[in-house]
Amino acid sequence: MTVSKKIKKYMTEGGWIRKMFEEGIALKKKYGERNVFDLSLGNPIVEPPEQFRKELRDWANNPRPGMHRYMPNAGYPETRAAVAAHLSAKTGLPFTANEIVMTCGAAGALNTALKAISEPGDEIIIFSPYFSEYIYYADNHQAVAKIVPTDRLFMPDLKALEKNITARTKAVLVNSPNNPTGVVYSNKTLQDIGNILSKKEKQYGTEIYLVSDDVYRKLVYDGVECPYPIQYHPRTIVTTSHSKDLALPGERIGYIAVNPQYDGREELINGLVFCNRVLGFVNAPALMQNIVKSLQDASVDIAQYARKRDFLYNNLTEMGYSMVKPQGAFYMFPKSPIEDDTAFVREIQKHNILVVPGRGFGAPGYFRISYCVDDWVIEGSLKGFKTVAKEYGLC
Ligand SMILES: Cc1ncc(COP(=O)(O)O)c(C=O)c1O
Numbered sequence: 001m002t003v004s005k006k007i008k009k010y011m012t013e014g015g016w017i018r019k020m021f022e023e024g025i026a027l028k029k030k031y032g033e034r035n036v037f038d039l040s041l042g043n044p045i046v047e048p049p050e051q052f053r054k055e056l057r058d059w060a061n062n063p064r065p066g067m068h069r070y071m072p073n074a075g076y077p078e079t080r081a082a083v084a085a086h087l088s089a090k091t092g093l094p095f096t097a098n099e100i101v102m103t104c105g106a107a108g109a110l111n112t113a114l115k116a117i118s119e120p121g122d123e124i125i126i127f128s129p130y131f132s133e134y135i136y137y138a139d140n141h142q143a144v145a146k147i148v149p150t151d152r153l154f155m156p157d158l159k160a161l162e163k164n165i166t167a168r169t170k171a172v173l174v175n176s177p178n179n180p181t182g183v184v185y186s187n188k189t190l191q192d193i194g195n196i197l198s199k200k201e202k203q204y205g206t207e208i209y210l211v212s213d214d215v216y217r218k219l220v221y222d223g224v225e226c227p228y229p230i231q232y233h234p235r236t237i238v239t240t241s242h243s244k245d246l247a248l249p250g251e252r253i254g255y256i257a258v259n260p261q262y263d264g265r266e267e268l269i270n271g272l273v274f275c276n277r278v279l280g281f282v283n284a285p286a287l288m289q290n291i292v293k294s295l296q297d298a299s300v301d302i303a304q305y306a307r308k309r310d311f312l313y314n315n316l317t318e319m320g321y322s323m324v325k326p327q328g329a330f331y332m333f334p335k336s337p338i339e340d341d342t343a344f345v346r347e348i349q350k351h352n353i354l355v356v357p358g359r360g361f362g363a364p365g366y367f368r369i370s371y372c373v374d375d376w377v378i379e380g381s382l383k384g385f386k387t388v389a390k391e392y393g394l395c
Helices: 005-014 016-031 050-061 077-091 105-117 133-140 158-164 187-204 265-278 286-292 302-319 341-349 375-391
Strands: 100-103 123-128 144-149 169-175 209-213 236-241 254-258 367-370
Touching (some): 077 100, 077 254, 077 286, 100 265, 105 169, 105 209, 105 236, 105 254, 123 133, 133 144, 144 158, 169 187, 254 265, 302 375, 341 367, 341 375
Parallel strands (some): 123 144, 123 169, 169 209, 209 236
Antiparallel strands (some): 100 254, 236 254
């Protein structure tokens, strides 16, 4: 036995995206790159904004003394101040650099936050469908993921939320715009969640954090507004990154922001800084911190994603596939035409199309399409989607 039983089990259950990725490689070997339509991975296809390259050139051509050294574990004060200024302008909350901790991506931010707040056995509420790594992140810190359903529009089921909060609930995790559904939570939904949290905190005499995974915040379409959960609960911890909004997932640059109106923030931030260090991240990448300092208001060109979404959504719904129209991120989450989503995924794979079964996100009966891919991938997949739609009587 080389790895623990638990990890072996997790790898079997939770490796859907990776599995599809590997099957895609095998299919590409067999049929050729251009004959496989891989819609399984959320790896941004667009390039970072030109401003990013300009900054990168500047730091390479004009090295500053000490720019590759350790810095305070929370990150460079100037970068944290720039993040704080951006968040203050957007939310109206009085952020300062003190409320910001720079991290290795959103994954690093989530793990740092969950480690800092969790006692063994604490419950972290996660809405399904969910980004599957959340379950493992909770387990990393001896917390337990408690799954609460959403409604038919993928909005949190508030009654179920209220019922599932216990004296052991340490946090409720929200992700809007959402992976895998693309839905954006409204002000009203967030207000309701905030109200439920304060009611339950009073009932149990506990503190419950709202952890807001904001990684897709800037990817919203049709002028949709993406409200800030941090405005609805004082104990909100924002975890995010520039993996999607600046298309920098390989550079591992993100941050945590703590609500400046939370009276326990000083101790929490000290805990976050400690956890960032002892998790082995130590600090977020120095060069990237220096570069994103001036890019807080920048974003990739989201018009490209909006166009891909519209094209695919219009074609698939015309074929009879049913789905909630995504308002953000770069995923759609249609209903599987047959109950067994893995059988559907196998069927569509016969047409060299790779998608991920909904059960990989805790929602059997659906499948996830990632449309942050080249146009030829989307266009090439249509024939297979249509054949399978006909096979299952959708059109
Ligand atoms: C919902 C969600 N949260 C967090 C992450 C992790 O982001 P990062 O690459 O910045 O760690 C992802 C990555 O796809 C994601 O989809």
